Amino acid sequence: MATLRDIQRRIRSVQSTQKITKAMKLVAASKFRRAQERILAARPYATKMGALMGSLVGRAGDETHPLLAQRDTGRKRLVIITADKGLCAAFNSNILRESLRFLRGATEASVTLIVVGKKARDFYRRREFTVKTEMLGFFDRLAYSHAQELAGGIMQDYLAEEIDEVHLMYNEFRSVAVQHPVRQQLLPIEAEAGSGEDAGPQEEYLYEPGPAAILDSLLPRHVTTQVFRALMESVAGEHGARMTAMEAATKNAREMINLLTIQYNKARQERITKELLDIVGGAEALRQSVEA
Secondary structure, eight states: OHHHHHHHHHHHHHHHHHHHHHHHHHHHHHHHHHHHHHHHHHHHHHHHHHHHHHHHHHHHHHTSSSGOOOOOSOOOEEEEEEOSSSTTTHHHHHHHHHHHOOOOHOOOEEEEEEEEEEHHHHHHHSSEEEEEEOOSSGGHHHHHHHHHHHHHHHHHHTTSOOEEEEEEEEEEEEEOEEEEEEEEEEOOOOTTTTSTTTTTOOOOOOOOOOOOHHHHHHHHHHHHHHHHHHHHHHHHHHHHHHHHHHHHHHHHHHHHHHHHHHHHHHHHHHHHHHHHHHHHHHHHHHHHHHHH
């Protein structure tokens, strides 16, 4: 049976852990508010940009711009976005599990990876997949320039015909407690559903100075915008998941402290009772020896 000193030591240890988890929850909550504001402000623009480009692609065809070229040689690239840190419940493991499912189900000749975040880097470092690029340690200072760097490399390889298809895989922020793994085809840009020749009457666009010039300006911006959105979704989801996980850990620590306190009080009461019984027994033995 644990001694009183052992129980006190465990209580102090759990109290120290509780202070850490509570502090981490507060830090995550502070970062989460800023990340949430950013993604909620950026999401409508990114969504509208995606819809617009899907509509334009459906009318322009795949020969108008090199980024719209449809090739089928089986060379895919998967961009996997995770966090740099853990302690955020199943945030990282969910996206890694989905990425493995995609890779194992691919029958193409070659699938290369871009890993964003230390968790994805560490995970795929131990597996036999080709990692083309690593991007680490920038989530605390995420800026549009990071999306430009990532998207620029992707578009460069696509235009050089090193790859024929690019997919983004990230956790989409739904709420503090819910982050949903999403796989999005980034290149080639898919035409919007219902924008084909059999879709009925459609709006006509007037291009000035012309379709090629407009697409040449809009397509790189669209790709960068979608990458930036995916990064912001992941950041908001990470902080929300960590805040939820640390809140649960703090609650569990509090419950454990209560149980240990009850155990300590019970052991202490048993010890006091035993000491009283020993005193009474000793006094009774002394009385009997005096009477004898």
